[in-house]
């Protein structure tokens with residue numbers, strides 16, 4: 001089974017041009033995103049106060065981010081008082097070092113994992129493998145991705161690019177205890193995974209998780225999931241290590257009420273998640289470690305426009321409505337965060353030093369569908385435009401913008417330019433020459449009218 005991982009680091013236009021050639025991928029994506037989109041619209045429509053809830057979610061997150069230092073210290077104090085241990089990680093390398101050290105200290109060489117974007121962001125599985133520790137993903141879609149040597153392509157449904165025939169093939173090829181007569185019926189595939197994972201749950205003594213939320217006032221962590229694998233990982237092992245981004249903190253339990261309504265409806269299109277697990281510190285003989293991850297988040301917080309990306313609760317609603325994501329798929333973004341949120345979060349977390357990261361703010365038509373559905377009202381188009389202004393630009397583009405600025409900033413110059421354009425309209429080519437042709441390869445140049453509005457106004461006035 002070959003991996004579908006699309007050439008990273010490339011850039012978004014190249015990666016997506018390659019991805020749209022794959023008609024099976026486009027079919028899988030369209031079917032899956034439209035199904036989730038429909039479910040979301042229906043359960044969101046049930047709540048007459050959805051917009052108020054959305055405004056409350058935004059307000060709680062903004063207030064928390066404004067006083068993040070205070071809430072994180074309060075959280076640390078509460079977790080410690082409840083017998084847990086708190087570790088602070090500046091970046092991915094430090095977080096990976098901490099987790100590997102904690103696992104080694106238990107004498108174990110394998111861990112079970114609950115689905116977690118933060119651990120994917122820091123490449124934890126690979127870092128643990130380098131230390132001789134095997135990490136087993138237990139979320140069904142993450143298991144499919146891991147067995148297929150693949151790369152996640154959706155925040156909520158990492159194997160969204162796979163159909164059930166492909167999943168059967170992966171299981172038969174890579175899962176040693178897959179039944180030989182396995183069919184591609186969803187129930188049969190789920191049962192094969194269940195049997196495979198149960199043995200791992202029962203023998204593993206260390207688990208690694210993320211968390212959807214952390215409550216500062218009590219030191220409680222919260223995980224929402226649908227399969228029950230999270231509950232098994234969080235409760236059975238003797239040591240639990242949770243790696244969580246610092247922006248996931250909420251001040252109080254009352255705040256959680258808002259997000260327990262916003263998140264399931266926006267992500268899986270359900271009124272509530274089948275499993276909501278909460279735990280506070282070390283309980284019933286389980287040793288608990290919380291690794292608080294920065295990894296670029298404080299830099300994002302310092303940006304007045306971009307900081308709203310830290311409100312994200314990883315529901316993936318913006319992916320499911322994005323016309324660009326639906327066609328390009330998640331791999332084209334070259335990051336664990338694909339789709340509209342990835343286009344604004346990745347360049348902020350990693351910077352725009354690479355060709356790929358500098359291309360991400362352009363991975364959007366700016367249609368605004370992502371903003372409409374976002375449960376915490378992140379104005380993704382606003383951040384995209386801001387990032388485009390900050391992205392590196394070629395010499396020709398910079399020169400072109402300088403000339404445009406010079407013309408547009410002066411009435412007389414603009415009028416002269418409009419008259420010249422009208423006179424020369426017959427000479428304007430349909431395709432621009434040289435490097436500028438990249439613009440007209442995918443767009444039509446607008447027709448220049450015979451008379452400018454300014455001239456018409458003067459004539460008629």
Ligand code: SF4
Nearest residue numbers: 312313315316318374
């Ligand atoms: S940006 Fe908004 S819609 Fe997209 S994943 Fe985050 S919270 Fe959900």
